Amino acid sequence: MAKQAAKKTKKSQSKGFEEALWDSANKLRGSVESSEYKHIVLSLIFLKFISDKFEAHKQKLIDDGLTDFIERVEFYTKDNVFYLPEEARWTEILKYAKQDDIALRIDTALSACEKSNASLKGALPDNYFSRLNLDVSKLAALVDTINNIDTIANDCDMSEEDVVGRVYEYFLGKFAANEGKGGGEFYTPKSVVSLISEMIEPYKGKIYDPCCGSGGMFVQSIKFVKSHKGSQKNISIYGQEYTSATFKLAKMNLAIRGIASNLGDVAADTFFKDQHPDLKADFIMANPPFNQKQWRAPNELTDDPRWAGYDVPPVNNANYAWIMHMISKLSENGTAGFVLANGSMSSNTSGEGEIRKKIIENDLVDCMIALPGQLFYTTQIPVCLWFLTKNKTEQHFKDAREPFRNRQGETLFIDARNMGTMISRVHKELTSDDLAKIARTYHAWRGEKKDGAYKDEAGFCKSATLEEIAKNDYVLTPGRYVGAAEVEDDGIPFEVKMKELSQTLYQQMKEAEDLDKIIRKNLEGLGYGE
Numbered sequence: 001m002a003k004q005a006a007k008k009t010k011k012s013q014s015k016g017f018e019e020a021l022w023d024s025a026n027k028l029r030g031s032v033e034s035s036e037y038k039h040i041v042l043s044l045i046f047l048k049f050i051s052d053k054f055e056a057h058k059q060k061l062i063d064d065g066l067t068d069f070i071e072r073v074e075f076y077t078k079d080n081v082f083y084l085p086e087e088a089r090w091t092e093i094l095k096y097a098k099q100d101d102i103a104l105r106i107d108t109a110l111s112a113c114e115k116s117n118a119s120l121k122g123a124l125p126d127n128y129f130s131r132l133n134l135d136v137s138k139l140a141a142l143v144d145t146i147n148n149i150d151t152i153a154n155d156c157d158m159s160e161e162d163v164v165g166r167v168y169e170y171f172l173g174k175f176a177a178n179e180g181k182g183g184g185e186f187y188t189p190k191s192v193v194s195l196i197s198e199m200i201e202p203y204k205g206k207i208y209d210p211c212c213g214s215g216g217m218f219v220q221s222i223k224f225v226k227s228h229k230g231s232q233k234n235i236s237i238y239g240q241e242y243t244s245a246t247f248k249l250a251k252m253n254l255a256i257r258g259i260a261s262n263l264g265d266v267a268a269d270t271f272f273k274d275q276h277p278d279l280k281a282d283f284i285m286a287n288p289p290f291n292q293k294q295w296r297a298p299n300e301l302t303d304d305p306r307w308a309g310y311d312v313p314p315v316n317n318a319n320y321a322w323i324m325h326m327i328s329k330l331s332e333n334g335t336a337g338f339v340l341a342n343g344s345m346s347s348n349t350s351g352e353g354e355i356r357k358k359i360i361e362n363d364l365v366d367c368m369i370a371l372p373g374q375l376f377y378t379t380q381i382p383v384c385l386w387f388l389t390k391n392k393t394e395q396h397f398k399d400a401r402e403p404f405r406n407r408q409g410e411t412l413f414i415d416a417r418n419m420g421t422m423i424s425r426v427h428k429e430l431t432s433d434d435l436a437k438i439a440r441t442y443h444a445w446r447g448e449k450k451d452g453a454y455k456d457e458a459g460f461c462k463s464a465t466l467e468e469i470a471k472n473d474y475v476l477t478p479g480r481y482v483g484a485a486e487v488e489d490d491g492i493p494f495e496v497k498m499k500e501l502s503q504t505l506y507q508q509m510k511e512a513e514d515l516d517k518i519i520r521k522n523l524e525g526l527g528y529g530e
Contacts, residue, residue, distance in 0.1 A: 050082045123248055242268065
């Protein structure tokens with residue numbers, strides 16, 4: 001009991017500093033746009049975190065009698081600790097926090113940190129704080145608040161990566177919720193990311209996200225591996241991000257958690273500058289921009305090898321360009337799970353229907369899930385999950401996964417639109433029970449015995465054949481296949497129920513007559529009779 005109470009206290013304290021940090025960040029309002037201060041806050045959190053780890057490792061070297069080596073870079077990097085020259089250390093930032101040149105000192109610290117650690121190349125803001133011309137007192141207050149975060153977390157059950165990582169998750173979510181339309185390109189709701197990870201089970205191999213945002217898919221993949229007693233060393237991370245600021249967020253987010261990755265050399269457009277041209281991924285997880293318009297000119301990319309075997313995707317919507325890009329990146333046994341707008345399941349505009357038909361006929365569609373609305377912070381567009389696989393034959397694995405049965409010619413449809421719980425007036429979240437039910441259904445359908453035997457459930461799931469999908473004009477909307485949920489029989493005979501309902505109706509009709517008489521009498525008393 002005492003241990004549980006301690007955990008609860010620690011959790012509430014942790015939540016308290018997250019909220020305090022958010023309040024402190026909000027004080028920057030008026031000085032900069034909210035879309036800017038996420039970079040300010042997360043950059044400072046990153047600097048504090050790596051500095052704390054550096055100081056802890058430095059003290060360990062001293063304790064081990066290695067004082068002569070405390071300024072040698074290799075004595076830090078060999079233990080996955082970033083070496084920081086003096087001007088990059090948090091103690092220096094704190095010392096001069098109330099000076100007029102604090103913004104310049106922060107920029108200097110970030111630059112020195114990046115120059116001293118090759119893995120951080122291109123990850124940190126460049127001369128960012130100086131350009132913003134922030135109010136010194138507000139910036140100093142933010143530094144003081146961040147200084148109170150115990151990133152090392154020696155006295156709790158979480159690792160330091162979990163503590164700071166949770167701050168990152170909290171802030172990315174808050175920023176997405178507060179930026180409104182267009183502000184969520186770097187953030188996918190945690191429950192959606194968790195569902196994709198639980199569905200495809202990325203135990204071992206190469207994981208790829210062609211539009212990785214702030215790296216949430218990768219973080220959840222590693223969490224999945226760890227939660228199932230796997231090894232992070234068995235996972236290789238590949239990704240790409242178009243927006244420069246978000247690209248830096250991703251690199252910081254992964255570095256904070258000690259996740260090695262290859263996100264390309266620079267931020268770049270995945271369609272026009274593919275930085276992993278020869279990659280064949282075992283798992284793909286993605287949340288591409290919804291219904292992306294004018295993503296290419298009419299004469300561009302018309303002969304791209306990624307469209308081989310399919311029609312050229314239309315100019316006015318990139319949904320199918322993303323799908324075909326991901327198909328081209330899958331290994332021979334690879335699986336992809338990604339989010340798209342609902343229109344992708346049924347659209348026939350500009351040849352999309354023909355592309356979808358070929359994807360289905362090539363037997364690549366493993367599972368389709370209709371999600372509930374209000375899951376995303378920044379859009380009300382209804383969304384779905386696609387799961388594609390290159391191999392539906394019986395498979396056996398050397399990793400932790402159970403064998404898959406032969407699913408050739410079959411596709412699973414799941415309608416999860418009635419799932420989820422409102423956690424605010426406008427925002428819904430899939431619960432852990434929701435995630436477990438959906439993932440169990442898919443795994444059982446694939447033949448994994450740990451999840452029991454699969455069976456169709458009216459209103460929720462249906463295993464359909466290619467012939468059935470063809471009869472539905474190659475539309476992949478789950479509602480077309482799962483049917484309506486059965487109404488549970490309450491065991492009361494029809495005659496009894498009808499009698500009870502009739503008596504209730506007659507009673508209500510009598511009450512209505514009595515009420516009419518009272519109203520009529522009152523109106524007459526006021527001189528408004530017939």
